[in-house]
Every structure is written in C-alpha cells, then in structure tokens.
Amino acid sequence: MIPASRRSSWMLYAASLVALLLSAVPLPHVLDVLRPDFLLLIVVWFAVMLPRAGGLLYAWTAGLALDAFRGVVLGENALAFVVVAYLAHRFYLRVRSFPLAHQSLVVLSLLFTYQFVLFWVDGVTGHPLTDWARWLPVATGALLWPVLTGLLGRLTSRA
Amino acid sequence: MPVLREPGARYAPPRVSTLGLQALLLIAVSIGVMVVDHRQHELTVIRATLSAAAWPLQMLVHSPGAAWDWLAASFATRSHLLSENEALRAAAREDDLRLLRLEAIQQENLRLRALLNAAPRDAEKAQVASVLRVDLDPLRHRVLVDRGSRDGVTRGQPVIDGTGIFGQISNVGPMAAEVILLSDPTHAVPVQIERNGLRTIAVGTGDARRLSLPYLPRNADVKVDDLLVSSGLGGVFPAGFPVGRVVEVKRDPGQPLATVTAEPAAMLDRDREVLLLWVRPPVTLPAAEPPPPAARQSDTPRSKAASR
Numbered sequence: 001m002i003p004a005s006r007r008s009s010w011m012l013y014a015a016s017l018v019a020l021l022l023s024a025v026p027l028p029h030v031l032d033v034l035r036p037d038f039l040l041l042i043v044v045w046f047a048v049m050l051p052r053a054g055g056l057l058y059a060w061t062a063g064l065a066l067d068a069f070r071g072v073v074l075g076e077n078a079l080a081f082v083v084v085a086y087l088a089h090r091f092y093l094r095v096r097s098f099p100l101a102h103q104s105l106v107v108l109s110l111l112f113t114y115q116f117v118l119f120w121v122d123g124v125t126g127h128p129l130t131d132w133a134r135w136l137p138v139a140t141g142a143l144l145w146p147v148l149t150g151l152l153g154r155l156t157s158r159a
Numbered sequence: 160m161p162v163l164r165e166p167g168a169r170y171a172p173p174r175v176s177t178l179g180l181q182a183l184l185l186i187a188v189s190i191g192v193m194v195v196d197h198r199q200h201e202l203t204v205i206r207a208t209l210s211a212a213a214w215p216l217q218m219l220v221h222s223p224g225a226a227w228d229w230l231a232a233s234f235a236t237r238s239h240l241l242s243e244n245e246a247l248r249a250a251a252r253e254d255d256l257r258l259l260r261l262e263a264i265q266q267e268n269l270r271l272r273a274l275l276n277a278a279p280r281d282a283e284k285a286q287v288a289s290v291l292r293v294d295l296d297p298l299r300h301r302v303l304v305d306r307g308s309r310d311g312v313t314r315g316q317p318v319i320d321g322t323g324i325f326g327q328i329s330n331v332g333p334m335a336a337e338v339i340l341l342s343d344p345t346h347a348v349p350v351q352i353e354r355n356g357l358r359t360i361a362v363g364t365g366d367a368r369r370l371s372l373p374y375l376p377r378n379a380d381v382k383v384d385d386l387l388v389s390s391g392l393g394g395v396f397p398a399g400f401p402v403g404r405v406v407e408v409k410r411d412p413g414q415p416l417a418t419v420t421a422e423p424a425a426m427l428d429r430d431r432e433v434l435l436l437w438v439r440p441p442v443t444l445p446a447a448e449p450p451p452p453a454a455r456q457s458d459t460p461r462s463k464a465a466s467r
Contacts, residue, residue: 021216021219021220023294024217024220025220025294026224026293026294027294029297029428032294032297033297033298055181056181056182057181057185060185060189063189064209065209065213067209068206068209068210068212068213069213069216070295070296071210071303071330073196073197074192074193074196074206075188075190075191075192075193075196076193078185079186079189079193082182082185082186082189083182085182086178086179086181086182090178121193125193125197126345127299127345129298129344131298131344131365133297133298134298
C-alpha cells in the first residue's frame, strides 16, 4: 500500500545509522585519512534520488548527530550538511539525469563545499587545520559515489 | 491556482521557495547553536544529552575491537603468558625498589619544603581509563575514554600514561570524555628542560611522534636528548611530569629562533589505557603575593636537588 515512501524513509534511517557508525570505525591512519564522509554521501544520495524520504531538517539532524559523535563545536557539521543538502535538493532533477561519471563530479563539488564550510568554521572558532590531507575525503567520496549509487539503488528499488 | 500543464510543474514552485526558506532558517539556527556553544559554553546540558545518546553507538563501534582483544587474550599461549608474567614481575621488582627510594625522597622534600615555607605539592588522585576504539577525526588528535562526569571527570583535567603526559580532557559527557592529545596541532603544553630549567612551550604538530618547540632563541641551551618535563605554569598539568625528549635541534644563522623537535614520552598513538589525574588547584599561591617569582626561580634547583 503506502510502503513505497515509508520504506524509503526506513532505508534512509538505516543507511544513516550505518554511515554514522562507519564514520567512527577504527582504521589504520592511512585509511583513516582517506575515509570518505559516509553520512554526507547518504544525505546527498537520498536528496538526489529519493528527495521525499528526508528533507533539510533530516540533513540538519544528521549533521548534529555527527557533531555530537565527533565532539566538535555543535552545529558545525549541521550547518555544512544543510548547505550541501540545499544544493542537492535544489538541483536533484538535473543531477539525476547526468551520466554517472558526471554525477561524481557534481558530488565532488558538493563534498568540496562541505569541507570548505568546515574549514571556514574551524578557522572562525580557532581550531584551524591547514593540513592538505583534509581535502582527501572529497576525492574518495566522489570515487565512492558510483558504488553507493549501485548499492543503494538496488536496495531501494527491490520492492 | 494556475493552470497545471505538467504534473511536475504543480509541485516545483512552492517546493523550491520553501526549500530556500528552510535552508536559511536551519543555517541561522546552526550558526546560533555554534555561537552559543563556542562562546558561552552554555549548552552543557544539551551536549551531555547528545553525548549520552551517542554513547551506545560508540560502544557498538568499539565492541568488535574490544571483543578481538578479549579473544586474543583468552587464546594466548601458556608460554607467552609465562614470559609476560616473568617480565612484569621483574618490572614490578624494579618499581618497588624505585618506590622505596621515592618514599624517602618525598619525605625529605616535604621537610625541606616545610623549612622553606613553600606550599606543599598538589595532592593527586588517579583513575585508570580505557581508550575507546573510536576514530573521531583523522587530522585532529583526540580520543574517547570510558570515564565521564559520572566518575567526576572535568574539563581541563590532565591525562597521563605510564611514561609521560598524554593530553587533557577537552569535552565531558556523562559516560565518556574526549581527550585532546599533546600532538594535536592546536594543543600546547608549558615545559621546561630538566637539565637546566629552561622554560618554553611544546606545541603539537599533528604527528603523534613529534612535538615542536617553536619559541626557543637560536642561542638557547638545548641539546639533543634533553628531557622535557611539564613546568606546571599553565595550571593544567602538574609540574615535573615527562613530556618528551629532544630529538633534533637546528640552528639556522639566518633565523632568530632555533627549530627544535621532540618526541613525546607517552605512546600517544598506541595507548589503550591511560590515567586521569585529579590535581588540587594551587590555590595557596596567590595568597602570598611576593613569593611567586622567587619561588618559581628557585623551583628548578630544588626539584633537581630532590631528584638526586
């Protein structure tokens, strides 16, 4: 009956939870530096592919959860998530019609926006981090996009 | 309602406009939250609640590693355990010996301090905490430990391990607390060189095996292998705990400052267990206004004499 939308909401929550856990799983330093921003990728994917599953409020909550998880200034990730989710929601129809490689480039720019907002907030709050390695997750996240699309697309379309 | 031409068009205009409004609103809320949290530190209740909510998830992340440790420990071979036991026993014997000597020195120190009318050393209490297997941020050196405000942990409390200073508590939740390590790029600790009492500041570099001493003039008396101990000046770390050892001194004639790097004494990237210290704040010092400068200067020779 209704399930289609409710199911996608459940998928969204489950995927977010897994992403939150993945963002904190202990890894060796080399991999840790490369770790993509899983939770943000989930937020972007749902904003683009199933925009009605979760709105901006969901993105904000997810960001706040990440803040609480990481112990950074409350609201830092929340702000960055809202900015990215807004862009993703705004252009979801366009992004959706792009070929996969092209989509990855869009995701690259979204992830870059995210890191830039974090970078800016870090600077304003007096914890600047100028290591170039902080931009690595942008690249790995964009590379992960096709995999994520394949995986989540399969999971959500199986009805 | 205007004439509807396509099914998609019916829903696009209002959606876009409220989307922008929503975004603006949420951005404003986020900035508000950040300002209040960063400037006033008034969100302690909310922070504590969120941290308590995050705790089960953090435990979930932590548990596979912990379970693996437990498995490895339960399947350790007998010979391995025996040899480990042997080594620990030898270490304990040595420590006993050192402790005996320390006791005598402490008594002597107390007497001398009484003679000099100096304030007694800060009383200390320690509690063991485990470092959770949770990665917070790869570029910031922070770890979670399994003690929180429940156990009386407070912000700014020093954390040490068996070999030296580890870091300080930067955030406290009910069940867990966040420790900022010495090597975090935004952390600095006031130190002095044990050999001559020269005071400076050791700053984290973002590399767990490196600290930097950026404020030493080119002609400063610092050598490779000098031991750095905490000077106790910042009011966070008690004086006299090992911080690190100088591994490199570069003096460039064109630069006013020497480039000095040190290796932290604590195993910052390897420790699974650390000690939280409760240090009584030195409230007795401000009462006697004149002594501090003199007391500080005479601090070094005295502690050196005591350690001999």
